[in-house]
Amino acid sequence: MPEKEKLRIDKYLWAIRLFKTRTLASDACKAGRVKLDSKNIKASHEVKIGETYQVSKGTERKVIRVTGLLENRVDAKKAVDFYLDMTPVEQTQAFKSMFHAPMLKRDRGAGRPTKRDRREIDDLKDDFFEKKDEDDN
Structure with a gap:
């Protein structure tokens, strides 16, 4: 996969399959559901390797660290290689037990x-x- 040096956060979140469409990722940024160091970021924010983002999607909360830049959407097995899920176990279990x-x-x-x-x-x-x-x- 060719990696770019500049990549927007909305495109990155869409490419790693956290959001179904890029528009949903962009709307999440506008609504303040994507944070970097507890600060809201715009959809045009440039993603850098090593940054940690907090993403809220409905009742689900995720903490991800960027391990690689991915320009195009790929299948889920390959997308996992481009981020590290650092979500605390308590939050993951709470979300699953809700169902x-x-x-x-x-x-x-x-x-x-x-x-x-x-x-x-x-x-x-x-x-x-x-x-x-x-x-x-």
Whole structure:
């Protein structure tokens, strides 16, 4: 892969497959969801090898260090060679466990939960998350 000396952050994030489109990467920069040293950066910021970026995408938070510059989008297996994922394990596990949380739905028109219903819901949530914490240890 030919490496360039100048590369925009939006193009880099798109190329390493953190965002599906370059427009989404650019919008994330404009919204302040891409940071360098806790400072917001513009989509036109030049990426340098060794820099560490904090990227927020929905509920997911990633910390990546640039190990190589990639101009064009490549498959996921090759893209991993151009960055180092430094996201703390606690954040990664918290994001994954969110998908295993119980989904509580109430029938439409059932109104607000009663005090008894609320206590049952809270107990169910507490039991679920305590069991997850015990399984991890």
